[in-house]
Amino acid sequence: MAVTQSTLRHTAAEDALAAFVEKWSDIIRKRLRATSKSTRILATLALATSIILSAEGGRRWWKNRRDEREQGRKLVRTNSWLHNKDGSRTIYVPYKDGTTKVVINNTKPLTFEAHRRLFLNPPRVSGLGDATVPSAQTKPGLNLAFLHQFLSLMSIMLPRWSSKEAGLLLSHGVFLMLRTYLSLVVARLDGEIVRDLVAGNGKAFLWGLWCGLGGFASYTNATIKFLESKVSIAFRTRLTRYIHDLYLNDNLNYYKLSNLDGGVGQGADQFITQDLTLFCASAANLYSSLGKPFVDLCVFNYQLYRSLGPLALTGLLSNYFLTASILRRLSPPFGKLKAVEGRKEGDFRSLHARLIANAEEVAFYGGAEMEKTFLNKEFRSLKSWMEGIYMLKIRYNILEDFILKYSWSAYGYLLSSLPVFLPAWGGIGGAAEMANSVGKGGRERNRMREFITNKRLMLSLADAGGRMMYSIKDLSELAGHTSRVYTLISTLHRVHANAYHSRTGQNELYSLSDVQGTIQKGFDGVRFEHVPVVAPGLWPQGGEELLESLSMIIRSGEHLLISGPNGVGKSAIARILAGLWPVYRGLVSRPKNIGQDGIMFLPQRPYLSPGTLRDQVIYPDGHLDMREKRKSEDDLKRVLEEARLGYLPDREGGWDTRKEWKDVLSGGEKQRMGFARLLYHEPKYAIIDEGTSAVSSDVEGLLYETCKEKGITLITVSTRASLKKYHTYNLILGQGESGDGWEFERIGTEREKLQMEKELQDLRQRLAQVDEWKRRRGEIEDELAAVWTGAGESLPAPSYTEVTKTETETESASIGSASEDEGTEEEAPSYTEVEKPESETEDAEVQAQAS
Numbered sequence: 001m002a003v004t005q006s007t008l009r010h011t012a013a014e015d016a017l018a019a020f021v022e023k024w025s026d027i028i029r030k031r032l033r034a035t036s037k038s039t040r041i042l043a044t045l046a047l048a049t050s051i052i053l054s055a056e057g058g059r060r061w062w063k064n065r066r067d068e069r070e071q072g073r074k075l076v077r078t079n080s081w082l083h084n085k086d087g088s089r090t091i092y093v094p095y096k097d098g099t100t101k102v103v104i105n106n107t108k109p110l111t112f113e114a115h116r117r118l119f120l121n122p123p124r125v126s127g128l129g130d131a132t133v134p135s136a137q138t139k140p141g142l143n144l145a146f147l148h149q150f151l152s153l154m155s156i157m158l159p160r161w162s163s164k165e166a167g168l169l170l171s172h173g174v175f176l177m178l179r180t181y182l183s184l185v186v187a188r189l190d191g192e193i194v195r196d197l198v199a200g201n202g203k204a205f206l207w208g209l210w211c212g213l214g215g216f217a218s219y220t221n222a223t224i225k226f227l228e229s230k231v232s233i234a235f236r237t238r239l240t241r242y243i244h245d246l247y248l249n250d251n252l253n254y255y256k257l258s259n260l261d262g263g264v265g266q267g268a269d270q271f272i273t274q275d276l277t278l279f280c281a282s283a284a285n286l287y288s289s290l291g292k293p294f295v296d297l298c299v300f301n302y303q304l305y306r307s308l309g310p311l312a313l314t315g316l317l318s319n320y321f322l323t324a325s326i327l328r329r330l331s332p333p334f335g336k337l338k339a340v341e342g343r344k345e346g347d348f349r350s351l352h353a354r355l356i357a358n359a360e361e362v363a364f365y366g367g368a369e370m371e372k373t374f375l376n377k378e379f380r381s382l383k384s385w386m387e388g389i390y391m392l393k394i395r396y397n398i399l400e401d402f403i404l405k406y407s408w409s410a411y412g413y414l415l416s417s418l419p420v421f422l423p424a425w426g427g428i429g430g431a432a433e434m435a436n437s438v439g440k441g442g443r444e445r446n447r448m449r450e451f452i453t454n455k456r457l458m459l460s461l462a463d464a465g466g467r468m469m470y471s472i473k474d475l476s477e478l479a480g481h482t483s484r485v486y487t488l489i490s491t492l493h494r495v496h497a498n499a500y501h502s503r504t505g506q507n508e509l510y511s512l513s514d515v516q517g518t519i520q521k522g523f524d525g526v527r528f529e530h531v532p533v534v535a536p537g538l539w540p541q542g543g544e545e546l547l548e549s550l551s552m553i554i555r556s557g558e559h560l561l562i563s564g565p566n567g568v569g570k571s572a573i574a575r576i577l578a579g580l581w582p583v584y585r586g587l588v589s590r591p592k593n594i595g596q597d598g599i600m601f602l603p604q605r606p607y608l609s610p611g612t613l614r615d616q617v618i619y620p621d622g623h624l625d626m627r628e629k630r631k632s633e634d635d636l637k638r639v640l641e642e643a644r645l646g647y648l649p650d651r652e653g654g655w656d657t658r659k660e661w662k663d664v665l666s667g668g669e670k671q672r673m674g675f676a677r678l679l680y681h682e683p684k685y686a687i688i689d690e691g692t693s694a695v696s697s698d699v700e701g702l703l704y705e706t707c708k709e710k711g712i713t714l715i716t717v718s719t720r721a722s723l724k725k726y727h728t729y730n731l732i733l734g735q736g737e738s739g740d741g742w743e744f745e746r747i748g749t750e751r752e753k754l755q756m757e758k759e760l761q762d763l764r765q766r767l768a769q770v771d772e773w774k775r776r777r778g779e780i781e782d783e784l785a786a787v788w789t790g791a792g793e794s795l796p797a798p799s800y801t802e803v804t805k806t807e808t809e810t811e812s813a814s815i816g817s818a819s820e821d822e823g824t825e826e827e828a829p830s831y832t833e834v835e836k837p838e839s840e841t842e843d844a845e846v847q848a849q850a851s
């Protein structure tokens with residue numbers, strides 16, 4: 001029977017297909033017959049052209065894709081990217097077997113300017129204060145400040161309604177609605193299944209079980225979760241790129257943020273990694289966890305209003321407000337607690353990062369115990385803070401459950417009884433009560449039905465309302481994360497725009513609001529005009545003056561040595577010149593940035609970047625920049641040889657080797673790598689801060705001479721006087737009694753000549769004593785000769801080598817026949833042995849000094 005059925009169905013399907021094909025071929029045939037010959041030729045030509053064109057298009061597309069894949073692989077291998085004409089960058093990231101192309105658009109300066117108002121001049125009503133102290137003034141929580149902060153961040157995360165993020169939010173919303181709709185359909189289906197079961201309708205019952213709604217609902221739920229993660233990562237991408245653009249740019253904000261401003265403490269790492277992630281995740285989660293209950297609340301409230309009347313609705317609404325205000329009043333300040341927790345997490349993490357960065361130094365000192373103490377102390381502080389939060393959460397949860405679960409249900413019964421006790425106010429239910437057209441039994445059944453319906457509604461409503469109320473806690477935690485991210489961005493804006501204004505109207509001396517000097521870029525030389533050298537304090541504190549006023553000028557080809565005792569401010573001059581520290585007064589002129597006509601700084605602590613060996617030599621250039629400069633690997637090899645590092649590519653396994661270079665290279669090698677960079681970039685000016693302290697003195701000389709040969713004007717910061725010979729000028733700091741004086745002099749001037757002459761005079765005086773020493777030696781030799789003759793035999797004075805031999809022989813002889821030999825023969829050579837070489841050495845020394 002079953003077989004017959006399937007065969008039947010099979011033939012029916014074939015028939016239908018045949019009929020379909022027949023029908024359409026008929027139509028096409030008829031149309032063709034109706035068209036003229038020329039139209040047919042034209043159509044054939046058009047078809048042939050389009051086939052040819054699309055084949056060519058396909059071929060080109062395929063070729064482009066292949067080229068792109070090839071380029072991607074190459075760029076990934078060399079760790080570099082493409083600069084596009086509009087300032088954006090194209091990078092390739094590994095994806096599956098190949099690479100995928102990502103275009104990164106830099107945030108435009110105009111966007112930063114537009115946002116500055118939001119972050120530096122918040123509306124007065126938000127209570128965020130002025131730009132001087134961004135958000136630390138206001139406690140993070142559910143207040144207007146939170147609203148302002150959140151909306152400001154939203155303007156970055158959702159820049160346009162046509163952006164990808166808006167699309168994601170929209171589709172997320174659609175799926176959320178779909179889920180609400182599906183839960184309604186499922187509820188109805190539930191009812192139908194029960195009805196069919198009770199009615200004994202097996203076919204309909206099974207059909208109800210097998211309908212594909214379950215699969216669709218699961219798909220919807222999974223998609224909602226997926227879209228939530230997509231929204232979160234899209235928000236995070238926007239914010240991270242924005243922050244990176246503001247953090248890493250020519251204004252050196254990454255240095256100034258922690259060294260001059262201090263608004264975000266030790267650094268931005270915890271803010272950018274942890275707090276940003278938490279903020280984006282909870283913002284995306286809140287959208288879905290608040291969206292559905294909100295829709296439910298609106299729908300169910302309307303239905304209850306219809307069945308229970310206006311009084312019940314007023315009661316319901318006042319209940320919400322009352323509950324929300326009680327919960328808000330009695331809830332601990334979760335926002336603030338979260339913000340402090342974030343800070344403590346950051347401190348703990350940065351201690352670990354510090355240990356990793358300084359592992360070798362700590363290991364040499366054997367400082368594990370001490371470091372452990374620091375780490376445990378920080379962790380204890382974090383742990384007790386978190387325990388405190390959990391204790392507060394328990395109390396809050398008890399209160400929350402009591403109100404939302406028990407008081408609300410009692411209140412619900414009260415509202416459901418309204419149509420019975422106050423029928424005039426009881427909506428449709430009350431009207432039914434008052435109509436009183438049915439008998440007593442009928443009225444009770446009606447009341448029962450109404451009550452059950454209302455209770456169902458009330459339960460759903462309580463669920464939705466409860467979820468909204470539970471979200472109060474999530475919201476205040478979100479407020480904590482929001483405040484952290486807002487603080488970071490507003491501090492970055494403040495550093496970027498240099499927006500330091502004194503609140504009292506009076507500037508503290510040498511604070512960041514007291515910067516009056518000028519820095520001029522593009523000058524062919526280095527010039528300081530009445531510039532105080534000041535070590536800055538963290539805003540709003542003032543700085544510490546190291547030198548009152550410095551004036552000097554260095555032109556191309558004039559090399560300068562800045563010397564002086566430790567901590568006097570030698571590196572400080574380099575920091576001012578590089579723009580790390582502000583020019584508080586006067587004028588600083590310098591060449592433009594790194595480049596052929598520019599200036600390059602070699603810092604005191606050598607820095608090695610992550611990447612290949614090639615990247616170390618060409619830093620801060622990338623591989624593509626190197627190509628654009630038309631430099632080849634042979635050039636790099638030559639540069640390494642000049643820096644006495646020619647063996648590195650062979651030793652490390654080629655230019656593409658990637659290693660933790662800071663551990664692989666020795667101290668001296670790191671410094672020589674700095675010189676290799678200098679010789680690669682060949683800037684016109686270079687500032688070398690203690691750049692050869694770990695390099696042997698013969699190589700040091702060669703490095704200096706090579707740089708000078710290449711036409712690099714050197715400004716060296718060093719305590720080593722031996723470097724003087726490579727320079728034209730010397731700036732000596734730490735002069736005078738208080739140590740804040742300085743002298744700027746030419747090396748090899750009249751004064752220096754006088755000094756040298758004084759030293760020569762000393763030498764001559766010592767040489768004059770040489771004749772005296774010679775006479776004395778003659779006397780001693782005469783005396784000795786007399787002693788020898790007295791012993792009965794005159795021996796020539798033994799040479800140094802002979803002495804060594806004699807000594808050994810003497811030793812063995814003395815072991816063999818200690819009693820036989822008398823002291824005279826053996827003792828005499830040892831006397832001469834000491835005397836002669838000593839006098840010879842003296843002679844040599846004196847001659848060397850004289851020469």
Ligand SMILES: Nc1ncnc2c1ncn2[C@@H]1O[C@H](COP(=O)(O)OP(=O)(O)OP(=O)(O)O)[C@@H](O)[C@H]1O
Pocket residue numbers: 259535536537546565566567568569570571572573719
């Ligand atoms: N980031 C900073 N913020 C504030 N003050 C600083 C900072 N860095 C250094 N200082 C202070 O500035 C002063 C000068 O430091 P600088 O590094 O210029 O000394 P230096 O003469 O180069 O010493 P050395 O020969 O030891 O390198 C020091 O007293 C130091 O404490």
